[in-house]
Amino acid sequence: MKSVVTTVIAAADAAGRFPSTSDLESVQGSIQRSAARLEAAEKLAANLDNVAKEAYDACIKKYSYLNNAGEANSTDTYKAKCARDIKHYMRLIQYCLVVGGTGPLDEWGISGQREVYRALGLPTAPYVEALSFARNRGCAPRDMSPQALSEYNTLLDYAINSLS
Amino acid sequence: MLDAFSKAVVAADASTSVVGDIGKLKQFVAEGNRRLDAVNAIASNASCMVSDAVAGMICENQGLIQAGGNCYPNRRMAACLRDGEIILRYVSYALLAGDASVLDDRCLNGLKETYAALGVPTTSTVRAVQIMKAQAAAHIADNPSEARAGAKLRKMGTPVVNDRCASLVAEASSYFDRVIAALS
Structure with missing residues (x-):
């Protein structure tokens, strides 16, 4: 199921990296608007x-x-x-x-x-x-x-x- | 892949009812910044955590780095470090999502069988994961004591409050336990 969090994780996983600062910021943005x-x-x-x-x-x-x-x-x-x-x-x-x-x-x-x-x-x-x-x-x-x-x-x- | 929100939706859809427990999701939102701090604590210390965990595992079982051991030539040692990082990375994703599905689907599914086929000793792997679990708990709680750390005392400086993210420590530990359970 697509959401901001799963989209961010899928992108990080495709690149094989840990969640970056900008990943965390976009999750934070979604949380603040929720x-x-x-x-x-x-x-x-x-x-x-x-x-x-x-x-x-x-x-x-x-x-x-x-x-x-x-x-x-x-x-x-x-x-x-x-x-x-x-x-x-x-x-x-x-x-x-x-x-x-x-x-x-x-x-x-x-x-x-x-x-x-x-x-x-x-x-x-x-x-x-x-x-x-x-x-x-x-x-x-x-x-x-x-x-x-x-x-x-x-x-x-x-x-x-x-x-x- | 699910997160805390979509998990609630999938569970509600199974009984064709609306999502009733909004309070739990509101709590997830309220604790959102702490969760991000916890993920950041793992992500920023990842390479240190992985190398320490593998070093600790080898320290307790020197046979691993002797000829015939599973960490013996550098090539296999490198593979070991890489696997440690992969496991830690999926745990950090699960912690960010607030749900273990990404860890289960993309990391643990078939891992035990793969290791069995490659001849990787799972007891050693489990030991390294246990060390990473302890490290993650320490980094998330971020409350090192003078007594233990001494001159090496260092704090991440995350603005956590007094309960020191106890629930997030427990949640992260549960994901490591999931890895251990999947391997043993």
């Missing part, structure tokens, strides 16, 4: 279910045709799966906040995403709507500090871009 993302991760973890539920409700409200017979949100099983998918994205975003990079989203969310949705015949627009709702719902300083919110929004944007 307070905001850890705050966002902590608050998102505490409210993940609610955030995901609101985002799911918002996208079904906008794309209400999904409730029609035969559509992706028509039965209870489908509804549960849709809600679960949104929750998966929010969980991966939380992982990215913890790691401090887009590794978890890239490896576990985006890789193969297009192929899966095409095979299952799922529209991506509702996912975009759900994540956009979460993007606009977050509010500083009510939910988290401005720095933390900006880290969180950056990752939501990243996920939205991957879907659109």
